[in-house]
Amino acid sequence: MRIPSIQHARSFAVATGLFFGATAVVATPPTGTSSKVHAKSAEQQATIVSAEAALLKLKQGNERFLSGKAEHPHVDPAWRSKLASGQRPFATILGCSDSRVTPALIFDEGLGDLFVIRVAGNIVDEPVLASIEYAVEYLDTRLVVVLGHEKCGAVTAAMQHLSSDEPRELIALVEHIHNQVCTHHDGEPDVDESTDLDTVVLKNTRRSQRTLQLSSELQRVAEKHPVKIVAAIYDLEGRVRWIDEK
Ligand SMILES: [Zn+2]
Numbered sequence: 001m002r003i004p005s006i007q008h009a010r011s012f013a014v015a016t017g018l019f020f021g022a023t024a025v026v027a028t029p030p031t032g033t034s035s036k037v038h039a040k041s042a043e044q045q046a047t048i049v050s051a052e053a054a055l056l057k058l059k060q061g062n063e064r065f066l067s068g069k070a071e072h073p074h075v076d077p078a079w080r081s082k083l084a085s086g087q088r089p090f091a092t093i094l095g096c097s098d099s100r101v102t103p104a105l106i107f108d109e110g111l112g113d114l115f116v117i118r119v120a121g122n123i124v125d126e127p128v129l130a131s132i133e134y135a136v137e138y139l140d141t142r143l144v145v146v147l148g149h150e151k152c153g154a155v156t157a158a159m160q161h162l163s164s165d166e167p168r169e170l171i172a173l174v175e176h177i178h179n180q181v182c183t184h185h186d187g188e189p190d191v192d193e194s195t196d197l198d199t200v201v202l203k204n205t206r207r208s209q210r211t212l213q214l215s216s217e218l219q220r221v222a223e224k225h226p227v228k229i230v231a232a233i234y235d236l237e238g239r240v241r242w243i244d245e246k
Contacts, residue, residue: 049090051228054143061108066238074110089115092135095147096122101234115141121154121177124211133217142227148205149234155201159193180207205231
């Protein structure tokens, strides 16, 4: 997979003023070097949420949602007005487009809290990877969650034989998932058409997690400060099950 140029992303972000607090943006140095194109204010630094704190917030939010005690925060007019000056999401979520798996709801968060990328089967392609890299590099999210879910239709379709009459884009999507889950990986179960769907969903989620972990750009950012990439499965009844996390 070709990794998008971060310099290109920086130019885009500077040009569009997408940083939190436009005053933090400075022009690319005249030398043309890519060493430093923006600096973070003390205020911005103070708002960065660690991966551990972000994970705890998500767990607590899911517990509220699960128990019917959701607070539905951060939707009032005053909050929306504040957000108009910039966003500071505390976590990045890669989830499926399935209508039953809405991250802000199942984690009981509000506007501006989560940077969410949703695509059928929670796969990682170039635009998805670029979006996550952007959130980590420029919005300072230290936690990335790959959120698979029970009874995923995209994963189910990937394990069936689609008719060639289907749109080629749909065929490409399910082939991506099929290749991802059916390729042998050490430490992960081998998958074929007879494998139970829960196992395939888990492997698909882990594969997307692994693709992100192998991103050279994310690794580069992680050299400067800790970035955690975790996997989780949503069970459609309301509970998020964290993989390899307590
Ligand atoms: Zn799905």
